[in-house]
Structure formats: structure tokens, C-alpha cells
């Protein structure tokens with residue numbers, strides 16, 4: 920089964936909550952008084968790819984990235 924790495928540039932997160940509304944792999948947390956998103960599982964499998972991809976596509980500042988760990992291909 921293919922594995923994927925999920926990352927985000929947290930310092931650029933504007934706290935809109937779109938990723939957390941779409942995917943249960945994301946939650947909103949308070950970081951020094953600012954709302955930021957947090958990844959629950961940074962390594963996911965095929966069955967978890969679609970909703971994380973949708974979360975990435977929904978991000979207005981495009982800071983969520985997914986990489987195929989088998990091939991190093993950047994998915995988004």
C-alpha cells in the first residue's frame with residue numbers, strides 16, 4: 920500500500936478552518952493566541968489520500984502539501 924506524507928507551512932496558516940472542515944485528519948488549535956491548523960497523522964495511506972487532497976485543494980493560501988513516499992512524486 921502506498922504511503923503519503925502530509926505537511927503544511929504552519930507559519931503561513933491563516934486559520935480559516937477549511938482543511939479541518941473537510942478532513943478529519945486536520946484540527947484547529949490555538950498557537951500563541953492565533954488559530955492554526957494541525958495535522959493529526961502526517962503519514963497516510965491510499966484510503967486517506969482523497970480527503971487530505973481535498974483539504975489541500977481547499978486551502979486558500981496553498982500551504983498543504985502531499986508527497987508520495989514511494990516515488991517522491993509531489994501530489995499537491
Ligand code: SF4
Pocket residue numbers: 927931932933934935936937938939955956974977978979980981982983
Ligand atoms: S485551509 Fe490552509 S489556511 Fe485554512 S486552516 Fe487549513 S492550512 Fe490553514
